[in-house]
Amino acid sequence: MKRTKCNIKNKKNKRTIFIILTKLILFIAVVSIAFIISINQRVKISSNVTFNQENDQKETSEKASEKVSEKGVDQFEGISVINDNRGVPVLCYHSINSDPLKKNSITMSKEKFREQLKIIKDSGYITLTMAELNDYLFKDKSMPEKSVVISFDDGYRDNYNNAFPILKEFNMNATIFVISSYLNRDSYLTAEEIKEMSDYGIDIESHTVSHVKLSTLSYKDQLKELKNSKDTIENITGKPVISIAYPEGKFNKDTKKATLEAGYSMGFTIERGYADRNDNPAQLNRICVDYTYKPNNIINVLKNLKK
Ligand SMILES: [Zn+2]
Known part of the structure; x- marks a missing residue:
């Protein structure tokens, strides 16, 4: 009888531990997913920032090359040019x-x-x-x-x-x-x-x-x-x-x-x-x-x- 009680108690304990473990795993899973999503968004935002920065730099360098071209330096750099008639x-x-x-x-x-x-x-x-x-x-x-x-x-x-x-x-x-x-x-x-x-x-x-x-x-x-x-x-x-x-x-x-x-x-x-x-x-x-x-x-x- 005592043994059976003990068995039941053991079973209860095991069940409790199982439930706690399951909850813990679920919790870790949820936190991990949330973490991964937030990292992804940060990467996206930072890549957008980089893209915008690159665009800004491109615009600045385009403006600079326009200024250079006014001075007569090669304004067609990077473009296929010809010098025939x-x-x-x-x-x-x-x-x-x-x-x-x-x-x-x-x-x-x-x-x-x-x-x-x-x-x-x-x-x-x-x-x-x-x-x-x-x-x-x-x-x-x-x-x-x-x-x-x-x-x-x-x-x-x-x-x-x-x-x-x-x-x-x-x-x-x-x-x-x-x-x-x-x-x-x-x-x-x-x-x-x-x-x-x-x-x-x-x-x-x-x-x-x-x-x-x-x-x-x-x-x-x-x-x-x-x-x-x-x-x-x-x-x-x-x-x-x-x-x-x-x-x-x-x-x-x-x-x-x-x-x-x-x-x-x-x-x-x-x-x-x-x-x-x-x-x-x-x-x-x-x-x-x-x-x-x-x-x-x-x-x-x-x-x-x-x-
Ligand atoms: Zn006219």
């Missing part, structure tokens, strides 16, 4: 309108414009500044194997409202040829807007004072249009104006001479073709594109167009 497509746009139904040869919806820039970006093309184009064409400098220039004529206000945000989104360079006497008029860019875009890195260049067809003017009057517009824009942006796009692409012998005399390095027509090293600096080709261009048309323009 294959030329550069200089695309020509005009108005980038927010109304997708407005269709004419100089107006493109911002959706269409974004689609065209996206295919340029996705295909690995680098957008050159005017100074980089000038360096490649006339100073024997290399340029990225896939290079393109984005330009706009006339200086419509929608270039600021609609095109500028898309250029920023894709981190692209571009040039706007503005008509200096049209600044601050309805539908045209204001001085503040061109200053802001210039400070950001968009090139603001000349499209004359009054959008007159230069070939209809005397040499003296052409020179006036060229010099005065250059001065006005330089006074606003504080940067040198090095190129001009001739209104309606019209020019003559005098225009080319006056362009160089007025202090420009480059003069653009709208004759279709690539700008290359054999060109007269005051007679550079461009390629005007419009809303009818689908992504594959844009790629063809960038890859296949011969003079």
Whole structure:
């Protein structure tokens, strides 16, 4: 009897110990799992911090390299470059309108414009500044194997409202040829807007004072249009104006001479073709594109167009 009692007691003890052990194991398991989860989260947080720090550092070094490139040191480091005379497509746009139904040869919806820039970006093309184009064409400098220039004529206000945000989104360079006497008029860019875009890195260049067809003017009057517009824009942006796009692409012998005399390095027509090293600096080709261009048309323009 005593023995049986003892057995029962022993059994009870064993059961108690078993329960305590089980609880202990469960407790350890729960604590361990909680510990592992917290460690994981810490690793995630710290890796995010590292990622952000790396990004910050990348941004800082990108800014630094931009500054270096302004000083003329290799701005295309890490990009495949060429130094032959294959030329550069200089695309020509005009108005980038927010109304997708407005269709004419100089107006493109911002959706269409974004689609065209996206295919340029996705295909690995680098957008050159005017100074980089000038360096490649006339100073024997290399340029990225896939290079393109984005330009706009006339200086419509929608270039600021609609095109500028898309250029920023894709981190692209571009040039706007503005008509200096049209600044601050309805539908045209204001001085503040061109200053802001210039400070950001968009090139603001000349499209004359009054959008007159230069070939209809005397040499003296052409020179006036060229010099005065250059001065006005330089006074606003504080940067040198090095190129001009001739209104309606019209020019003559005098225009080319006056362009160089007025202090420009480059003069653009709208004759279709690539700008290359054999060109007269005051007679550079461009390629005007419009809303009818689908992504594959844009790629063809960038890859296949011969003079
Ligand atoms: Zn024009």
